Amino acid sequence: MSAKKPGRKILEHRLVPEHRKLSVEEAVKVFKSLGVKPWQLPQISVNDPIVRLLNAKPGDVIEIKRRSPTGGTSLAYRIVVAFERRA
């Protein structure tokens, strides 16, 4: 894990969709509306460059505004996890 923080300009990259850290209230709302438990969400690592830029901590929910080729934009959610990469 490099200690250097990634530069903000990666956010402008064509492949990177918009990420947003949700507040606890918003996260609870998402869980309710989707009918899921936190551990059922797809995950994103705390070491992910975008997560580091957002200063998100494990347990935070990240809202991702995907530019979907089929539906315009769509919202997806990932939960921040602290994991060691498996070999």
Add this chain to the structure above:
Amino acid sequence: MTSLKVSLKAAKEILPESLYKELEEKLKRAEDLTPAQKQRVVEETVRRYIESMVEPGEPVGTVAAQSIGEPGTQMTLRTFHYAGLMEFDVTLGLPRLIEIVDAKREPSTPIMEIYLDEEHRYSEEKAKEVARKIEYTTLEKVMSSIEYMIGEREVRVTLDPEMLEDKGVSPEDVLNAINGTGLGRAVLEGNVIRLELSEKAVPDESLYDLKALKEIEAKLRKLYIKGKKGINRTSIRVADEKVVDGKVVREYMIITEGSNLAEVLEVEGVDHTRTTTNNIFEIMEVLGIEAARNAIIEEIMNVLEDSGLDVDIRHVMLVADVITWSGTIRQIGRLGVAGEKPSALARAAFEVTVHQLYDAAAAGEEESLRGVTESIIAGLPPRVGTGQVVASVEIRRGGNGGSGPS
């Protein structure tokens, strides 16, 4: 009119953005329709959309696997050259597809597509300038010969002026690089660099040791002069051609053999919003997991389209979602997605059956027979589609007001 507005508003809630926009657009143009007719169109669109949605319990994974797998059998097994350019070999077709799905850490032919910023993209000269900054250049690439004698302290490096020019390296750059090695002091004489090996780097006794001298030669040959590690070759290509005011405007880009996204994005003159690599792990590390997901979708769709196969992008999106689910790139195989299934039977059904069963037995795993694969092995209806629904009758015994006979 109001009822049309109401149903349009309802449609906006239900339909995905792009479909709604298309509907709105088409309604605007359909002037010969009455509002009542328009309303019916809206309602019908919504009805059809809901009808076409995936039903709960539909085995989307199986459908995706078949939808990619069947056309995959028709793919070529050969490695083709890069479209339009015969300079680079690029893995395409089935081998590339397998590479992506198996989450290979390095593609067998790493390639970068480097776009340039506003200042550098319209001139071939300026594009070359950027390419020189990127291409990994060692002494070997800019010299014509290296000479040394057993027992003598002098090493003569003859530079190749043409190559120096081509790579944009000055003889002084090379001199500085050689002086930076700590092997000794070097001086420049025309096109020849004389390096006097120091006592410290090469003791007297190793001057007669051919192996030691060969090692020094190898070190010098691989001496770094400029560029980004991993980028072995660069080539300028026309990315786009437009006619503006009667003049042809060409946009240039750089294609490289080898990949180093993190460092190339930092290079001046590189467009950091469009530059990509075909190394998906690098994208994950530099741009994050969501970018990796997009890259997987793009790469798979490119491979399929190049092979002339028409696979719906939704299947590919599902595959990319599964690969990136855990926040890192997992392969779809026994070391990744299939190997992490909770059921021992499902794992055994995939690969290395006996091994999986041994391990499961040794660990005392329980088999709850809930998944599709296990159910089929055990001859049970899989919990998929209508198989998800189980009718059960509750029989109450005694107590107050039970429905059973008293």
